[in-house]
Amino acid sequence: MQNNIDLEQDEFDDDDVLFEHHRFEVAKGQQALRIDKFLMNLIENTTRNKIQKAADSGNIFVNDVAVKSNYKVRPSDVVRVMLEHPPYEHLLKGENIPLDIIYEDDQLIVVNKPAGMVVHPGHGNYSGTLVNALAYHFDNLPMNSSERPGLVHRIDKDTSGLLVVAKTELAMDYLTKQFAEKTSEREYVAMVWGNVLEDEGTIVGNIDRHPVNRMQMAVFTDPDKGKHAVTHYKVLERLGYVTLVSCRLETGRTHQIRVHMKHIGHTLFNDERYGGDMILKGTTFTKYKQFIDNCFKTLPRQALHAKTLGFEHPITKEFMRFDTDIPQDMKDCIEKWRTYSKSHTSEEEN
Incomplete structure (x- = not known):
């Protein structure tokens, strides 16, 4: 291509x-x-x-x-x-790219997307995408409203995790409606900078493009700006200068979790686009800086994984829920923080 x-x-x-x-x-x-x-x-x-x-x-x-x-x-x-x-994204060619298929029947496919894979062709990414892979492995996938075969929803390039893909027009309509009406379930695991004080909470704030940096999204308090967005979060583990959280999407806006968490002062760990690739919390010690640099090398992307996906099947009407393990790069980074947090706490106590 x-x-x-x-x-x-x-x-x-x-x-x-x-x-x-x-x-x-x-x-x-x-x-x-x-x-x-x-x-x-x-x-x-x-x-x-x-x-x-x-x-x-x-x-x-x-x-x-x-x-x-x-x-x-x-x-x-x-x-x-x-x-x-x-547009090159319309000149779609199938590519023999392996897919991690969690579930498949005659109506839909559930795929576990690796970090680093773009979901659909677009500016600067005309090959190697999930859609290129789908076009190779499956014939006659239905087009969504943006003329992209099979896609019901999407996740960012450097976010890993679950996506549902429609194989029929009926499934496309039925699943798209669930996402629009907020009856689907989407839960992510994220590691964010700072100690999130509340055990759980809800972030409500309209999201639109940043007025200055158009590559970013931003939260707007003006009700006439942006699209309504709601994220529910819950603390899973406190690791000193970072916190592991579960985020459940009520809406699905571009970069929603990344923007909402930054809005409340907890930028995703190593999220380059939103400044999470700098040391936002911690000490000024050289050893700490080296530790963070090692963490960034271990997890060279934002710490975000689409872990759980749930929806009603278009034919059987059964509510199906799928869950995936956190990928190894995130596991390794979390383990580094656990070790650091324990030793840091011990030093403070002694």
Whole structure:
């Protein structure tokens, strides 16, 4: 499969057809900003030079009118990047990638996704995804509303754990409805920075893209901003400067657990995108810094695993619940913290 960056032009048979690759509506509070800078904040794996070339070629539209790279976006503008080839994620090819299938019948599949695997093709990830693997192993999977075969929901690239995949249109509709109506069960295990004082609690806060760093999501108190999101958490184990928690999703927003836990002051351990790859709690001793560095090497991703998944079967109406072990990288990191926490406590007591 081709692996060109989104804004590069390729030859395509029909020069009269343009395909939409990106679409953004400018937020109401957006200040005047050059469109090349605006798109740089939103499109991963591209450069300002490529954006400017796309504009010079007449491929960037605002409110259906082609604009140059010095155009300044205004609130409520609809910005579209249109190219002569379909988005690469639509040029889907099956790839012989092994799948860890927990359960399968004629209606659905439950997959245990490893950390590091992207769920579906997108900007900069056009191969090696779960969808590429599904397309190879299964024929005629139903398309979801985003034209992605089989996907009912998704989890982040560096999050491991359970996903349900629909094999029929009936299963797609039935399962999607459960996720929308919040009747499915999704429980994650996370390790977060700091000692979470309350044994359990609920985080409620609308989630939308961060106003400055568009690669992040953020919590908004304004009820008119973002989408309603609810996370229930429970402390599983206190390990000194970090805490192991269970998080149950009532809603399913992008980066929900990562954003909600950061919002209450407990960023996920080694979550690079949200600052968890720095020492947020602990001492200034060199030995402690070395210990944290070893932990980061042991677990080179955010400490988050989709452990439990439950839903009603579309045909039998039986409520099915699946559970997976925490993966080895998380287990090893947790064990390091247990050892450190015990020795640290002993030192304080002596």
